[in-house]
Amino acid sequence: MPDGREPTKALYTRLYRTLRLIRRSQEALIEAYHPADEMRCPMHFCLGQEAAPAALSAIIRPNDTLMSHYRSHGYFLAKGGSLAAMIAEFYGKRTGANSGLAGSMELSYGPTRFYSGAILGGMFGMAGGAAFSQKYNGTDDITVAVIGDGAMEEGIVFETLNLATLKKLPILFLCENNLYAAYSRIEDRSTSHTLVPRVAPFGLATDTFDGNDPILLYRSLDAAIERIRRGGGPAFVEIMTYRICGHVGPEDDDVIGYRTPEELAKWRTRDPLPVMRAALIQAGASTAELEDIDSSIEREIIAAFDAAKKAEFLVFEDVRKFNSSGSYDPVVSRFGATGVSTFDGAQAETKLAPY
Amino acid sequence: MPETLSSQELRGASKGKTTRLSFGQAIHAATRQAMELDPKVFLYGIGVDNAAGIFGSTKGLVDLFGRERVFDTPLSEQALTALAAGAANAGLRPLLAHQRIDFMLLTMDQIVNWISLWRFKSAGKAHMPLTIRAIVGKGWGQGPQHAKSLHTWFAHVPGLQVVMPGSPYDAKGLLLASIFSNDPTIFIEGRSLYSMEEEVPDEPYFIELGKAATRRPGDDVTIVTFGSMIPTVLQAADTLAKASISAEVIDLRCLMPLDMNSVLNSVEKTGRLIVVEPGWRHFGAAAEIIAGVAEVHGMRLKAAPQRITWPHSHVPTSAPLEAAFYPTVNDVVQACRAAVTGQ
Numbered sequence: 001m002p003d004g005r006e007p008t009k010a011l012y013t014r015l016y017r018t019l020r021l022i023r024r025s026q027e028a029l030i031e032a033y034h035p036a037d038e039m040r041c042p043m044h045f046c047l048g049q050e051a052a053p054a055a056l057s058a059i060i061r062p063n064d065t066l067m068s069h070y071r072s073h074g075y076f077l078a079k080g081g082s083l084a085a086m087i088a089e090f091y092g093k094r095t096g097a098n099s100g101l102a103g104s105m106e107l108s109y110g111p112t113r114f115y116s117g118a119i120l121g122g123m124f125g126m127a128g129g130a131a132f133s134q135k136y137n138g139t140d141d142i143t144v145a146v147i148g149d150g151a152m153e154e155g156i157v158f159e160t161l162n163l164a165t166l167k168k169l170p171i172l173f174l175c176e177n178n179l180y181a182a183y184s185r186i187e188d189r190s191t192s193h194t195l196v197p198r199v200a201p202f203g204l205a206t207d208t209f210d211g212n213d214p215i216l217l218y219r220s221l222d223a224a225i226e227r228i229r230r231g232g233g234p235a236f237v238e239i240m241t242y243r244i245c246g247h248v249g250p251e252d253d254d255v256i257g258y259r260t261p262e263e264l265a266k267w268r269t270r271d272p273l274p275v276m277r278a279a280l281i282q283a284g285a286s287t288a289e290l291e292d293i294d295s296s297i298e299r300e301i302i303a304a305f306d307a308a309k310k311a312e313f314l315v316f317e318d319v320r321k322f323n324s325s326g327s328y329d330p331v332v333s334r335f336g337a338t339g340v341s342t343f344d345g346a347q348a349e350t351k352l353a354p355y
Numbered sequence: 356m357p358e359t360l361s362s363q364e365l366r367g368a369s370k371g372k373t374t375r376l377s378f379g380q381a382i383h384a385a386t387r388q389a390m391e392l393d394p395k396v397f398l399y400g401i402g403v404d405n406a407a408g409i410f411g412s413t414k415g416l417v418d419l420f421g422r423e424r425v426f427d428t429p430l431s432e433q434a435l436t437a438l439a440a441g442a443a444n445a446g447l448r449p450l451l452a453h454q455r456i457d458f459m460l461l462t463m464d465q466i467v468n469w470i471s472l473w474r475f476k477s478a479g480k481a482h483m484p485l486t487i488r489a490i491v492g493k494g495w496g497q498g499p500q501h502a503k504s505l506h507t508w509f510a511h512v513p514g515l516q517v518v519m520p521g522s523p524y525d526a527k528g529l530l531l532a533s534i535f536s537n538d539p540t541i542f543i544e545g546r547s548l549y550s551m552e553e554e555v556p557d558e559p560y561f562i563e564l565g566k567a568a569t570r571r572p573g574d575d576v577t578i579v580t581f582g583s584m585i586p587t588v589l590q591a592a593d594t595l596a597k598a599s600i601s602a603e604v605i606d607l608r609c610l611m612p613l614d615m616n617s618v619l620n621s622v623e624k625t626g627r628l629i630v631v632e633p634g635w636r637h638f639g640a641a642a643e644i645i646a647g648v649a650e651v652h653g654m655r656l657k658a659a660p661q662r663i664t665w666p667h668s669h670v671p672t673s674a675p676l677e678a679a680f681y682p683t684v685n686d687v688v689q690a691c692r693a694a695v696t697g698q
Contacts, residue, residue, distance in 0.1 A: 065445070099478035110481055115444075119468045125434050126469060129441020129449075136397065136423065136447060156464075159434030166429065314478070322479040323513045326612070328561075329448075329484070329535040331392050335561040336371070341553065341568065343522035345589025349547040352495035 009283040011058060013293070015214050016280045019054035021297050022046065022074040023273055025083060026245070028301045029073075029090065033250040038309065039090040041103030044071040048212070048244035049176060051272035052146075053078035055217035056174075059225055060144060065113040065134070067127040068146035070105040071243075072116035075146055079114035084304040093311035100314060101322070120151030121160075124173075128160045131171035131234075142170040142228050150181025152195050158202075161236070165204045168233040172225055173199075175238045176211060182247045183258040195238045204234045211239030212272045215279055242267035373554040381523035381555050382412040382488075382544065385530035386450065388559040390420050393448060396534060397424040400435065400452035400488075409452050410490070410549055432458050436465035436487070443485040444473065448534055455501050456489035456543060463508075470539045471514035483539045486530070491633070493547040493583065493681070498672035504634040504665075506582070507643075509541045510610040516540040516564055517610040521585030523553040525608055528562030536564060545583025545633065565612030569621070573603035576691045577621040579644050580631040581607040584682070588631050591687035600695050610640055615647050622648050626657035627694045631687055636664040658694040663687055 026045045033039055046053075053074030060066060060079065068075040076086055081097060089096030090104055097109040105118040113130075117123045127145030134141040151157060152175060164171050175195050179186050186193050196206045205227070209220050217239065224235045244267055246253035254264065277290065376384060389396045398416060400409070404427045408414030417425040428435055432453070439449040453459055459466070466487075473483045492501040510517045516538055520526040526544070533540040570585070571592045580588045585606055592602040603621050607614060622628050628648055630641035641662040648660065663682045671680055692698070 067441075094478075098476055101478055102476045106476055108477065110477060117469065119464055121433075122437060122464050122469045125437025125465065126441035126444070128434060129438040129443070130445055131441070132438055133442045133445035133447050136442070156431075156433040156437060159429065159431035160437065162429055163431055163434045163438065319475075319478075322475045322477070324516070324538045324612075325474065325479070325482065326565075327537045328532070329393070329537065332532070332535050332561045334392075335531070335559050336556065339524075339556065339560070341522045341524035341570070343524060343551075343553045343570070343585070343589070345586035346593070347551040347586060349494060349586070350550040352492075352497075352546065 009280070009285060011218070012215070012276070012280040012283045013285065014058050015054050015218060016276045017293050017297070018057045018078060019050050019214060019273055019276050020294065021083065021300070022050040022053060022077055024297050025077070025301055026073060028305070029087070030245070030250040032305060040092065041090060041105070042248055043090065043104040043250070044248050045245045046071050046074045046243070048267060048271065049178060049241050050074050051212050051214040051217055052174065052176060052239055052241070054214050054276070055221055056144060058218055059222045061141070062112065063139070063141045065127070065130040065141070065143040066146070067123045067130065067143065068116045069120050069123065069148055069151060070116060070118045071148070072107050073104070075116065076107050076109065076114055080112045081109050081114055083300055084307050085109065087304040088308040088311055091308040091311070092313060093308055094314045095307065095311040101319065120147065121154030121156040124151065125156045125160045127171060128164050128169060131164065131169035132167065134170050135167070140229050142172065142225060144172045144174055146174045146176065148181065149175065149177040149179065149186055149195060150184070152198070153189060161199055161202045161204065164234045165202045168231070170228050170231070171234045172221070172228055173234065173236040175236065176241050177238055178241050178243050180243065180247070180259065183253070183256055185258065196236065199236045204236055205232070206236045208238045208240070211241030212270045212275070214272050214276045242270070244268055244271070372557045374557055375552050376523050376555040377550050377552050378523045378526050378544070379411045379549040381527040382530060383414065383416070384555065385527040385534070386413065387416060387419065389450070389531055389534045390416070390424065392559065395446065396448045396450060398450045398452065399426045399428055401428055401430060402454060403427060403452050409454055410546070413452060432461040433465060436462040437469070439485040439487065440465060440470050440473070440483065443483045443539070444481060449485045450488065450534060451485070452488040454490055456491050456505055457500050457503050459487070459489055459505065466509070466515070467512055471512045474538070475514055482537045484537045486533045486540045486542055488542045488544065490544045490546050491583065493545065494677065496672040496674070496677070497670065499669040502670040504543070506543050506610055506634060507639050510640065514539070515611060517543065518564060518608065519543045519582035519610060520608060521548070521582055521606050523551065523555050525562060525568070525606070527555055528560050529564070529608060531559055532561050532564050540564070543582065547583050548586070551586065562608070564609050565614055567608055567614035567617035568606045569603065569617070570606045571602060571604040573601035573625065575601045575625055575695045576627040576629060577603050577605060577618070577625045578629045578631060578687065578691065579605045579607060579618055581610070581633070583633045584631045587682065587684050588687055590684045591691065594684065594688050595691055598692070600691060602691055618644060618648060619651050622652050622656070626655065628656065628660040629663065629687065629690050629694060630660070631663045631682065634665055636662060636667050639664060658697070661690045661694065663690055
């Protein structure tokens with residue numbers, strides 16, 4: 001009972017199932033992408049990086065908020081998003097999480113309080129606003145802001161870290177250091193190759209963990225989030241991980257030559273899925289139980305693709321109305337409304353002073 | 356998700372006591388009343404809680420509402436704007452104040468890539484009920500980095516409302532409407548208006564966004580304007596009246612939503628159009644208004660429409676050059692006279 005709350009086998013089953021669901025859904029998407037070309041949006045897969053979302057899925061609550069980068073599929077599922085709504089979104093259908101208007105890069109779903117986006121630092125900053133609202137409303141909800149080592153180079157990130165620490169916001173900044181921003185190595189982008197030393201001077205709690213060990217991550221993030229939930233202020237956690245798929249799209253992109261085959265091979269041996277599977281067997285799961293989990297995931301994936309392919313698209317005449325609501329809070333119905341301004345324009349312009 | 360009330364359901368007429376307030380005091384009154392009405396409203400920005408209080412417009416509010424709801428901030432315009440977005444998405448009604456609109460250029464990613472399209476990409480399910488106040492400097496050497504007016508930048512982007520009040524009465528009613536709107540609003544204030552006064556109702560009231568006002572009725576020429584050019588245009592209309600030229604002054608009040616119908620109806624009557632814009636000439640609001648009128652009335656206009664705008668130049672600092680830069684009452688009078696008399 002690693003956290004005193006849940007028997008090991010039940011916990012490990014949840015971690016394994018989420019990890020496996022993320023892995024298999026990515027593989028199924030990669031397989032279905034070409035040559036069918038029915039999913040017409042840029043897609044960033046998270047093969048090799050599934051341990052963190054799997055761990056978070058067993059920690060965070062429905063009322064917590066999670067905001068991530070565009071490599072978001074794992075986090076969408078971790079926050080309780082439906083696989084069917086995710087796949088339908090990639091097919092651009094009205095049954096998608098965003099009715100086909102966000103695609104993979106901006107996959108979001110209000111009811112589960114999950115959001116992501118493609119202009120990376122912006123989401124990180126918005127997460128500060130989500131955490132501000134949680135504190136303002138006096139709740140014990142928390143926000144998780146997931147960022148990569150690349151976006152850590154954007155200015156808003158440092159503004160947000162400072163503001164969140166100053167205001168003691170209930171937020172976990174989770175940085176996945178996978179060594180690459182698209183195809184650019186961290187050594188080519190900065191003289192410091194880990195993020196905690198850049199962040200620690202702001203005065204928030206910091207820590208670094210192996211990002212491919214789901215059980216270690218579960219225990220560490222659970223403790224970090226519990227501290228935040230109790231009003232301890234923000235924390236920044238850097239996890240060391242690696243993307244074993246291409247940056248974008250279903251193809252492997254190693255032809256670009258931005259990383260060595262040796263490095264890739266080394267990280268392939270650190271795959272979190274077999275680690276989690278072995279741990280679950282160790283905790284007492286039988287082969288039949290594992291097969292049940294695996295086959296239920298396969299059925300879920302097949303059903304999600306079938307439903308997505310059959311669903312309809314929205315029509316643009318309806319979609320354009322989504323740009324603005326033209327609506328107001330009902331409080332305005334209590335106002336007296338418009339008389340007429342009788343402004344006399346023959347007044348001198350304001351004479352400016354220093355204040 | 357906030358409950359909503361369609362704007363068509365809003366009715367009523369403001370009665371009761373009024374007080375003579377300056378433009379800055381009207382902003383203050385609207386902010387105070389919004390915060391009294393709704394605990395979800397909070398005010399923040401660089402300097403909002405100090406004794407100067409953004410030229411008086413936020414002065415003393417921290418004493419009334421406390422530091423949780425009125426707070427000073429780091430000089431982090433990007434994070435502050437993102438904070439508004441995250442808080443608004445969670446159901447709060449943030450009011451962020453910038454002492455100069457020029458600082459908003461630091462925040463264009465948040466405004467354009469996140470705030471403006473947030474509702475769109477949620478398929479109409481999310482709301483972004485935030486208001487960003489921004490002041491356009493004018494006079495005493497505000498210069499190239501403290502006197503730009505960027506209203507058209509924001510009006511160009513789908514999903515943003517752009518409000519530019521031209522009087523204290525409108526400033527209060529439009530700011531209350533902006534704060535309680537469920538859509539994101541950029542509320543642009545002319546610094547040159549701040550000391551100008553008008554009778555303003557004491558009670559909270561509401562001016563629907565996207566409704567122009569006819570500030571002077573007239574028959575000979577339509578002058579469309581907004582924001583800090585309102586006093587100049589009203590003075591020009593008075594001068595023209597003495598020369599028996601009857602100018603109808605349409606105050607747009609909002610660039611987005613844009614009340615083109617009020618403009619078209621006025622030009623239908625007068626057949627002549629002058630647009631006076633407190634901003635740069637090219638690709639500006641005046642060009643947009645003239646294009647919209649030309650599409651409907653183009654072959655029936657009695658005179659070529661004219662723009663009176665800032666020149667296509669950055670704003671100079673010295674007093675003589677400032678005087679040469681900004682359009683004057685006489686510029687408006689001459690343009691209207693030429694349109695009506697052909698001279």
